[in-house]
Amino acid sequence: MPHEVRGVVARAKGEPVGIETIVVPDPGPGEALVRVQACGVCHTDVHYRDGAITDEFPFLLGHEAAGVVEEVGAGVSDVEPGDFVVLNWRAVCGQCRACSRGRPWYCFATHNANQPMTLVDGTRLSPALGIGAFADRTLVHAGQCTKVDPRAAATAAGLLGCGVMAGLGAALNTGQVSRGDTVAVIGCGGVGTAAVAGAALAGASRVIAVDLDPRKLDGARRFGATDTVDARDADVVESIRQLTGGVGADVVIDAVGRPETWRQAFYARDLAGTVVLVGVPSPEMTIDLPLLDVFGRGGALKSSWYGDCLPSRDFPMLIDLYLQGRLDLDGFVSETIALDDVEESFARMQRGDVLRSVVVL
Ligand SMILES: NC(=O)c1ccc[n+]([C@@H]2O[C@H](COP(=O)([O-])OP(=O)(O)OC[C@H]3O[C@@H](n4cnc5c(N)ncnc54)[C@H](O)[C@@H]3O)[C@@H](O)[C@H]2O)c1
């Protein structure tokens, strides 16, 4: 029997989102039905509402979620009803050219559910990042369910599903921050603050947080930043150089994703250092650099898709660190809200009032 549940739907470009009744089918082969317990509000949800990702309206929003598997379809053996899971948008295929070369965190053919969730009149919904978890229940591919220790709070665990994992992974996986490295993070929203936490976790000797908003700099200190730079009144490149003995940081992470911040990252890095771009630029942005500087400064210029995470490897490990008190996932939860408060929470996010609002179901 299909389930009729509440879900937050974006009907048309730029229009406020609202709660609608949605129809969630029983899981078919390879699929899982999940009772959502908590789902964080991410910038990507606003981008969907604004038509900035695709124009396949209506969208079922929400994608940073944790919950309990309720039913599984035929052929599903990795998860079973009752399992506590974090939903991921990287259900690896095991067969594409990335997977077959042993780099599944780049998988180019990730799985989503085959059956659509719909409105009551049968209109097909596009679930955000193939998840759609601002809903009492959602249908996903079983590979999108990653089992973690059920002692974790759902509000904290769900954050690994997107932004916090992207930031932690930008430092740990893409930037390969290691003990003694100096690290700078430009932009300390949810993603950048997680990158600060990741750098601290990896044993960085110095973690420099950069933002335009002093509230964000205070927050970054709580997650392990050793120094802060207020980008409103400081020369960012010069400040990072001064804080690193005049040479620049080993790893600089751009968690804003604009040409000016990426350029700062490029020049604030030591020779042979690494730049990680985890903030997402928009289509009109371009960058112009002397090619000799690209050559002469050496090192690596990398992008970080979803923190280059492998959910089955990274989620349980990070939840264990959280339960040991070594990773403060609860600290990212600025507020818990109800399903009907999603639209208002977008405004609070855009004003920079919160790191993460988390819907509790
Ligand atoms: N790569 C991925 O897989 C992935 C996943 C999730 C989100 N993201 C992206 O990461 C970026 C950050 O997401 P977020 O949720 O942290 O957003 P956010 O809006 O909460 O944080 C951005 C922060 O950057 C600061 N900022 C803006 N301009 C700045 C400047 N010129 N110098 C210094 N600081 C500046 C803001 O004050 C804010 O604190 C977004 O572009 C988002 O789309 C990427």
Ligand SMILES: [Zn+2]
């Ligand atoms: Zn693959």
Ligand SMILES: [Zn+2]
């Ligand atoms: Zn997201």
